[in-house]
Amino acid sequence: MRALWFLPALSRGLVRIERVALMALIAAVAGLVLVNVGLRATGRTLAWADEAAILCMTLAGFVGASLMLRMRTAPAVALLHQLVPEGVARGLRALVSVVVVAFGGVLAWLCWRWLDPLALVAAGFDIAVFEAATFNFVYTETTPVMRLPKVWVFLVMPWFALSLTVHALANLAEDLGLAAPDGDVGR
Amino acid sequence: MTALVLVVLLALGVPIALVLCWAALVFILASGNPLLLDSFAPQMFGALDNFGLLAIPLFILVGELMNGAGITVRLVRLAAAFVGALRGGLAYINLLANMMVASILGSATAQIAMMSQVMVPEMERAGYDRAFAAGLTAYGGLLGPIIPPSIVFVVYAVLAQVAVRDMLLAGILPGLLLTGLFMGTVAALGRWRGLPRGAKLGWRDRLLAVRAAVPMLLIPAVIIGTILGGYGSPTEAAAVGAVCAAGIGFFHTRTLALRDLPAILLRTGLNTALVLFLVAAAGVFSWVLIFGEVPQTVAVWIQSVATTPVGFLLLVLVVLLVVGTVIDGIPGLIMVVPILLPIATGVYGIHPLHFGVVVSVTLILGLLSPPVGIGLHVAASVSEVGALRLFRVTLPFFAVAIVALVVLALVPWLSLAFL
Amino acid sequence: QERAFRLGLITPPVHVWNQEVAALSDTLAEASDGRLSITAFPSGQLGNEAAMLQQLQTGALDMAWLTTAEFTFRVPDMAALHAPFLVDNIADAARVLRSDPAREILEALPRATGTVGLCYALTGMRQMLTRSPIASAADLSGKRIRITPAPPISTFFEMFGAAPAPMALPAIYDALANGQIDGLDMDYESIINFRYHDHAPHLLETNHHMFGMVAVVSARVWAQLSEDDRALIAEATQAHCDRTIDRFVEEEAGKLERLRAAPGIVITEGVGPEFFGDIVARWDAEWSGRTPYVARLRALVAEF
Ligand code: NA
Ligand code: NA
Numbered sequence: 012m013r014a015l016w017f018l019p020a021l022s023r024g025l026v027r028i029e030r031v032a033l034m035a036l037i038a039a040v041a042g043l044v045l046v047n048v049g050l051r052a053t054g055r056t057l058a059w060a061d062e063a064a065i066l067c068m069t070l071a072g073f074v075g076a077s078l079m080l081r082m083r084t085a086p087a088v089a090l091l092h093q094l095v096p097e098g099v100a101r102g103l104r105a106l107v108s109v110v111v112v113a114f115g116g117v118l119a120w121l122c123w124r125w126l127d128p129l130a131l132v133a134a135g136f137d138i139a140v141f142e143a144a145t146f147n148f149v150y151t152e153t154t155p156v157m158r159l160p161k162v163w164v165f166l167v168m169p170w171f172a173l174s175l176t177v178h179a180l181a182n183l184a185e186d187l188g189l190a191a192p193d194g195d196v197g198r
Numbered sequence: 199m200t201a202l203v204l205v206v207l208l209a210l211g212v213p214i215a216l217v218l219c220w221a222a223l224v225f226i227l228a229s230g231n232p233l234l235l236d237s238f239a240p241q242m243f244g245a246l247d248n249f250g251l252l253a254i255p256l257f258i259l260v261g262e263l264m265n266g267a268g269i270t271v272r273l274v275r276l277a278a279a280f281v282g283a284l285r286g287g288l289a290y291i292n293l294l295a296n297m298m299v300a301s302i303l304g305s306a307t308a309q310i311a312m313m314s315q316v317m318v319p320e321m322e323r324a325g326y327d328r329a330f331a332a333g334l335t336a337y338g339g340l341l342g343p344i345i346p347p348s349i350v351f352v353v354y355a356v357l358a359q360v361a362v363r364d365m366l367l368a369g370i371l372p373g374l375l376l377t378g379l380f381m382g383t384v385a386a387l388g389r390w391r392g393l394p395r396g397a398k399l400g401w402r403d404r405l406l407a408v409r410a411a412v413p414m415l416l417i418p419a420v421i422i423g424t425i426l427g428g429y430g431s432p433t434e435a436a437a438v439g440a441v442c443a444a445g446i447g448f449f450h451t452r453t454l455a456l457r458d459l460p461a462i463l464l465r466t467g468l469n470t471a472l473v474l475f476l477v478a479a480a481g482v483f484s485w486v487l488i489f490g491e492v493p494q495t496v497a498v499w500i501q502s503v504a505t506t507p508v509g510f511l512l513l514v515l516v517v518l519l520v521v522g523t524v525i526d527g528i529p530g531l532i533m534v535v536p537i538l539l540p541i542a543t544g545v546y547g548i549h550p551l552h553f554g555v556v557v558s559v560t561l562i563l564g565l566l567s568p569p570v571g572i573g574l575h576v577a578a579s580v581s582e583v584g585a586l587r588l589f590r591v592t593l594p595f596f597a598v599a600i601v602a603l604v605v606l607a608l609v610p611w612l613s614l615a616f617l
Numbered sequence: 618q619e620r621a622f623r624l625g626l627i628t629p630p631v632h633v634w635n636q637e638v639a640a641l642s643d644t645l646a647e648a649s650d651g652r653l654s655i656t657a658f659p660s661g662q663l664g665n666e667a668a669m670l671q672q673l674q675t676g677a678l679d680m681a682w683l684t685t686a687e688f689t690f691r692v693p694d695m696a697a698l699h700a701p702f703l704v705d706n707i708a709d710a711a712r713v714l715r716s717d718p719a720r721e722i723l724e725a726l727p728r729a730t731g732t733v734g735l736c737y738a739l740t741g742m743r744q745m746l747t748r749s750p751i752a753s754a755a756d757l758s759g760k761r762i763r764i765t766p767a768p769p770i771s772t773f774f775e776m777f778g779a780a781p782a783p784m785a786l787p788a789i790y791d792a793l794a795n796g797q798i799d800g801l802d803m804d805y806e807s808i809i810n811f812r813y814h815d816h817a818p819h820l821l822e823t824n825h826h827m828f829g830m831v832a833v834v835s836a837r838v839w840a841q842l843s844e845d846d847r848a849l850i851a852e853a854t855q856a857h858c859d860r861t862i863d864r865f866v867e868e869e870a871g872k873l874e875r876l877r878a879a880p881g882i883v884i885t886e887g888v889g890p891e892f893f894g895d896i897v898a899r900w901d902a903e904w905s906g907r908t909p910y911v912a913r914l915r916a917l918v919a920e921f
Pocket of ligand 2: 561
């Protein structure tokens with residue numbers, strides 16, 4: 012048992028959730044598009060199905076990106092890694108993980124500023140008061156067809172930021188030998 | 199500063215999408231406009247909120263199901279039964295298959311991701327070097343957004359206010375030119391590198407191949423029929439194609455079972471995310487650059503350097519080739535067209551359709567320029583080949599594509615013949 | 618000190634709006650001895666209208682020329698400007714946009730959207746363009762018609778049994794070509810520019826609603842400007858809003874003439890509200906509950 016064993020464990024838990032979510036979202040995208048094709052044959056059409064399909068695709072993009080960063084399969088320029096000795100390459104991998112962790116942290120902070128939960132609490136959860144105080148209208152933004160509050164789908168961004176941070180920390184712990192590589196999700 | 203961050207992070211091997219995000223963040227801070235930070239996350243999200251992108255997951259899904267159902271293999275073998283005995287036969291088939299798919303798909307990145315899964319294993323089985331197979335598929339994927347229909351050309355038409363139909367027609371000859379040049383390259387490489395040739399089949403075996411493949415032809419027929427018959431968009435056609443492919447896999451070839459579906463959905467999701475995350479990052483990056491008026495500044499500089507229309511086009515070509523390495527076609531067009539088009543038509547008298555072909559093809563080729571072209575890295579990761587080898591193997595194709603581009607820039611007729 | 622305001626809009630550089638924005642920059646520079654100017658970001662370079670609105674709210678973007686349709690999501694009163702058959706010609710549309718009730722609607726903008734609305738203009742009247750011939754409203758039933766996403770426009774199309782399909786501009790031409798939509802709700806300017814009649818040659822000259830624009834400034838940015846600069850900007854913008862309106866009123870008839878000359882096009886002229894039965898009464902009944910401006914604007918037009 013190595014010092015930071017809990018990071019891969021936590022990451023593995025997230026991976027399980029994200030895999031199921033990704034499969035469900037892709038199935039939903041295909042299903043929604045098919046429903047509209049089928050209905051077209053009968054002369055009917057669902058305006059909301061296109062919108063729902065696009066929302067599912069967008070969510071799938073970020074959920075899948077998080078998985079991809081854990082699996083280290085996101086396209087990268089691996090030129091240098093192939094040219095240097097293995098010891099240096101291991102150092103490079105750790106450095107890359109640090110850069111990813113840092114981005115996760117920055118994105119989480121940006122999401123915090125964007126959704127501004129403290130100001131929402133300060134406004135007593137009164138959206139009108141919140142908007143007057145911050146000029147931030149994120150909580151009343153709706154999708155054009157379904158009029159769904161967009162903030163619910165926007166929540167994928169903070170999820171992505173936090174999940175990405177955990178995954179990259181797990182990768183870093185493995186790179187530094189502080190945790191055993193998780194064969195199941197590591198690749 | 200931003201350029202330095204970009205180059206250093208890319209060289210370190212940071213995922214390209216994250217490099218673009220970091221470069222955008224650094225640019226925001228360096229340009230002293232921190233207010234943009236509050237639009238960073240919504241802008242990233244919004245970059246994917248686009249109807250055209252729906253084609254990506256569905257076409258990747260069709261590809262996965264066609265593979266799982268053994269359809270692609272039979273189609274490729276059908277072609278191989280007839281031209282497989284040529285030296286490099288499968289390589290020609292690869293290009294022809296890409297050309298056919300090109301009439302369906304509009305995104306180079308999506309096409310590369312899908313076709314790599316189909317063609318690379320088959321070519322490797324036939325004795326081709328995997329890196330060559332992956333590289334050829336990547337260049338075949340270039341044909342997707344050039345031969346109509348093409349999402350990239352449609353976006354250009356809208357930005358430039360030219361008729362979409364005219365723009366799509368303008369892509370036909372350039373697409374054929376590139377296909378022809380790539381085939382010539384395969385022929386030359388075939389002699390030089392000794393590409394494998396398949397066994398020459400007798401008529402009996404050919405008939406068997408035809409019989410095995412006939413039901414499979416249903417898929418392309420359904421997809422193309424849905425689009426041309428006016429029954430649905432390419433995205434919807436792909437959805438119908440996916441149902442047919444699954445049906446064939448479950449009931450005809452019986453190589454698919456329900457328990458395979460989760461894995462297929464997961465792979466589709468991961469390959470979709472690979473493309474979409476790049477689109478999102480490129481979207482934020484180009485938005486930040488536009489805000490900083492970088493493209494506008496570049497336009498002023500170009501005007502001060504180029505004195506003739508040809509000089510202007512060649513300069514645009516070089517600049518966009520560099521831009522295109524990290525920015526996908528559509529965000530790239532949105533960035534440069536509104537700025538460069540008025541100069542091209544107003545100052546240099548270039549036809550907007552001709553300009554559109556040159557700009558679009560350059561941005562698309564940028565996807566494959568070494569060492570950072572996103573398309574090559576997509577091909578490399580999907581087919582698990584080192585990017586370095588991929589670059590080396592595909593250099594002849596890159597050189598040929600550059601020649602084609604220069605020809606397209608110098609000969610407006612190629613873009614305007616069908617007007 | 619010198620300041621170049623960033624102004625975003627979705628129309629391409631050749632559009633009248635963009636030409637007037639360029640002229641507005643010159644007017645501002647002249648009035649401020651070169652101190653103030655405008656840098657335009659055309660063609661939705663900064664994102665769609667919803668994205669630009671978000672950037673106006675943070676103050677990253679200074680100004681924008683946005684369609685009235687976009688504001689109907691947050692300002693129900695603005696929906697009254699999209700009331701079907703409110704006016705029957707573009708000259709009257711111009712009078713509505715210059716009226717006091719219309720200007721009052723702008724007062725809701727800062728609280729509801731974080732922007733300050735300076736003035737209105739438009740991009741013409743909306744017509745219907747379809748793939749197949751339309752002889753009666755019944756022929757439109759079940760048809761999938763592309764609309765600009767906006768609640769009052771959806772209501773109108775739903776009420777005569779069509780399926781409104783909100784869709785971004787770049788997707789329309791192909792959607793028409795491959796039968797994904799059967800028709801669209803569009804103004805002459807864009808029909809001509811994008812040649813939608815290639816695939817949808819049946820034009821109903823309905824003038825069924827006006828398609829307006831609001832010139833806005835970020836409320837955050839506005840709060841930081843001096844009284845003098847605000848007056849200067851408001852006056853210059855008003856001048857170019859007016860010029861835009863005048864140009865559309867002058868050129869509308871000529872655009873119809875140009876379309877009439879297009880090969881293969883079939884134009885049904887003078888289609889009025891009666892074509893759609895009691896649609897005006899039904900639409901007003903639904904929207905009058907959400908905004909008093911439907912009644913006020915109808916009363917205003919009755920005086921014309
Ligand atoms: Na294509
Ligand atoms: Na590119």
